[in-house]
Amino acid sequence: MRIFILCLIAIGLEASSGIAAADDDKGARSTEKTRASSSSATPTDTAKAETPRAPSALESELQQLRQLLQEQNDRLRGLQQRLADIEGQLAAAKSDLDTAAHSATPAEQPSTPAV
Secondary structure (H helix, E strand, C coil): CHHHHHHHHHHHHHHHHHHHHHHHHHHHHHHHHHHHHHHHCCHHHHHHHHHHHHHHHHHHHHHHHHHHHHHHHHHHHHHHHHHHHHHHHHHHHHHHHHHHHHHHCCCCCCCCCCC
16 A cells, blocks of 8 residues: 555656646747847837836936925924924923922921020
């Protein structure tokens, strides 16, 4: 029984490797066809087709990045202003707390020497 299963596994592995090799051959042939068809186009045609698109796409991407940078700069300035306001409120609250604590403590009474 073990020998029979081992034979089936061996046949399965052999068949799968043959199928994989056949698929690799098909892939190589399709790659060769693609290269042949792409080489038939003249280099100047491809350069002309790519040149106008590249700068406009690049310029639009740069414009988007500039806008994003400006938005982030505005947001950062707003956050800095908000932080300064909160720090001012905190300082005012702390000084109010200090003056309230200072006025709430009783004045020290002079000690009288024992006779």
